[in-house]
Amino acid sequence: xSGVQQIPVTADEGEIRLDRWFxxxxxxxxxxxxxxxxxxxxxxxxxxxxxxxxxxxxxxVVRVPPLEVQGEAKAxxxxxxxxxxxxxxxxxxxxxxxLYKDDDLIALNKxxxxxxxxxxxxxxxxxxxxxxxRFGSDERPRLVHRLDRDTSGxxxxxxxxxxxxxxxxxxxxxxxxxxxxxLVFGHPEHPAGTISAALAKSDVSGTERMEWDAEEGKSAVTxxxxxxxxxxxxxWLELMPRTGRTHQLRAHCxxxxxxxxxxxKYALKQPxxxxxxxxxxxxxxxxxxxxxxxxxxxxxxxxGRKPLTVTAPLPKxxxxxxxxxxxxxxxxGT
Numbered sequence: 001x002s003g004v005q006q007i008p009v010t011a012d013e014g015e016i017r018l019d020r021w022f023x024x025x026x027x028x029x030x031x032x033x034x035x036x037x038x039x040x041x042x043x044x045x046x047x048x049x050x051x052x053x054x055x056x057x058x059x060x061v062v063r064v065p066p067l068e069v070q071g072e073a074k075a076x077x078x079x080x081x082x083x084x085x086x087x088x089x090x091x092x093x094x095x096x097x098x099l100y101k102d103d104d105l106i107a108l109n110k111x112x113x114x115x116x117x118x119x120x121x122x123x124x125x126x127x128x129x130x131x132x133x134r135f136g137s138d139e140r141p142r143l144v145h146r147l148d149r150d151t152s153g154x155x156x157x158x159x160x161x162x163x164x165x166x167x168x169x170x171x172x173x174x175x176x177x178x179x180x181x182x183l184v185f186g187h188p189e190h191p192a193g194t195i196s197a198a199l200a201k202s203d204v205s206g207t208e209r210m211e212w213d214a215e216e217g218k219s220a221v222t223x224x225x226x227x228x229x230x231x232x233x234x235x236w237l238e239l240m241p242r243t244g245r246t247h248q249l250r251a252h253c254x255x256x257x258x259x260x261x262x263x264x265k266y267a268l269k270q271p272x273x274x275x276x277x278x279x280x281x282x283x284x285x286x287x288x289x290x291x292x293x294x295x296x297x298x299x300x301x302x303x304g305r306k307p308l309t310v311t312a313p314l315p316k317x318x319x320x321x322x323x324x325x326x327x328x329x330x331x332x333g334t
Contacts, residue, residue, distance in 0.1 A: 004063060005063075005064040006061050006063055006064075006161055007025070007061065007062050007064055008059065008142055008158070008161060008164035008165055009021070009056045009057065009058055009059060009061070010058065010143060010145060010146070011058045011144065011145050011168050011169075011172040011244065013056060013058065014056060014057055014058040014172050015056070016055070016056055017052065017053050017054065017055060017056070018043075018045065018050055018051070018055075019034060021056055021062065022034055026064075029067060034052065035052060037065060038051060042063075043062070043064065044062070045060055045061070045062055046060050047063075058168040058169050058171065058172035059164075059166070059169035060165070061161060061165060086128070086131050090124075090129050091129070094126070095132060095133070097109050097110065097111070098133070099154065099310050099312060100308070101159075103159065103160075104158065104159055105156055105157065105158055105159060105163055105167065106133055106141060106157050106159060107154055107155070107156050107298070107310040108126075108154070108156070109152070109153060109154065109312040109313065110126065110151075110152055110295075111152055111315060112149075112150050112151065112152040112291065112315050114126060115149045116147055117143070117146070126143075126155070127143055130142075130143075130157060133157065137159060139160055141158060141159055142157060142158045142161070143157055144157065144158050144167040144171060145167075145244075147295055148291075148293075150262075150291040151295060152293075152295065152312070152314075152318075153180070153294045153295025153296060153312045154297060154298045154311070156298065156300070156310075170300070171244070174242060174243065175301055176298055176300055176301065177297075177299040178240065178241060178295065178297070178298055179238060179295075179296045179297045179298075180238070180240075180241070180294060180296055181227075181236065181237070181238060181294045181318070181332070182236075182239055182249065182253060182260050182292060182293045183235075183237075183261045183287070183318060183322075183325075184234065184235050184236075184237055184253055184258040184259060184292075185234065185235075185259055185261060186233065186234075186258045187226065187232040187235045187258065188224070188226060188237070188258055189256070189257075191226045192224065192225035192226065193223075193224060194221060194222070194223050194224075195221070195224060195255065195256060196219075197212045197217075197251075197252060197255050198212065198213055198214055198216075198218060198219055199211065199212065199217045199218060199220045199245050199246075199247075199248060200213035200216045200217035201246075207265065209247065210245065210246055210250075210251040211251070212255055218243075220245040220248050220251075220252065221241070221242040221243050222239055222240065222241050222243075222248060222249060223239075223241075223242065224237050224252075225237070225238050227327075227331055227332050228326075228327050230326065230327070236322070236327050238296075238332060239252075247266070250263055250265070250266045250293065254266045260291060260292055260293050261287060261291075261292040262287050262289060262291040263291045263292075263293070264289075287318070287320070287321045290317045292317070292318050292321060294312070296332075297309060297310060297311040298310050314329070
């Protein structure tokens with residue numbers, strides 16, 4: 001890899017140590033090599049020197065030098081090498097996802113099944129396609145928040161370092177109104193309310209997931225309302241998270257006894273038998289194995305300008321499910 005990178009700290013990376021930030025983004029970079037880069041001032045945070053235990057804040061910018069050892073025959077391996085060229089097919093796909101763009105940001109409608117960032121077994125992801133969204137700019141767009149792989153809907157990327165810092169801080173401060181739509185099993189006890197249940201990671205039968213943990217968990221709060229129901233066997237929920245914990249909406253829906261349709265990780269072990277019949281023998285058959293959670297809209301506050309509201313249409317599997325259940329999108333009023 002060549003060239004210095006200026007990488008903004010995203011909203012979900014706040015409060016982690018600098019060395020752990022590097023471990024997450026550059027898993028092949030040895031700790032000793034990182035310590036040398038820190039001692040020599042080649043790694044900086046907001047232009048200043050930093051230590052391995054420096055706690056990062058959303059919106060800060062980390063200077064990452066070329067991760068090559070000068071004078072050595074072999075460069076230090078790095079997981080964040082220069083992105084591979086985007087294929088014409090992928091470029092066309094990601095450009096079709098654009099809902100809105102200006103000089104500061106681009107809003108996309110992410111399809112379900114597309115990961116936002118890469119991993120050990122993930123080679124195709126949104127981050128790897130961002131060069132196709134330059135639209136003549138010298139700057140490569142930057143991620144400022146994330147959605148789960150199987151969650152569809154509005155996701156925003158920044159077009160400049162300044163915009164990335166502002167947006168990351170806004171997401172961290174919860175200055176943006178976010179609305180999600182979910183199709184769930186059953187019906188909540190109350191037609192509207194607030195779910196306040198602290199969440200912590202746990203390992204259940206070898207599967208890592210978020211669980212309610214009043215003592216060790218981090219505060220997680222979600223407002224919800226029932227938009228419509230189908231014989232009280234399925235419900236359409238509008239979810240408005242006040243916090244942004246990992247898998248928050250998925251875990252909270254399960255905690256109130258209404259797991260999201262198609263969410264294998266958080267689904268109840270024994271759904272109602274009649275619901276299973278409906279899912280696999282006609283009604284909703286196409287969504288039985290596809291998660292029905294959609295980031296419907298996002299309101300972005302912009303100083304000196306009118307707030308920007310971006311709305312994403314439903315993916316096909318949820319649109320078909322809504323039709324099967326007799327739900328009318330206009331009933332939500334959003």
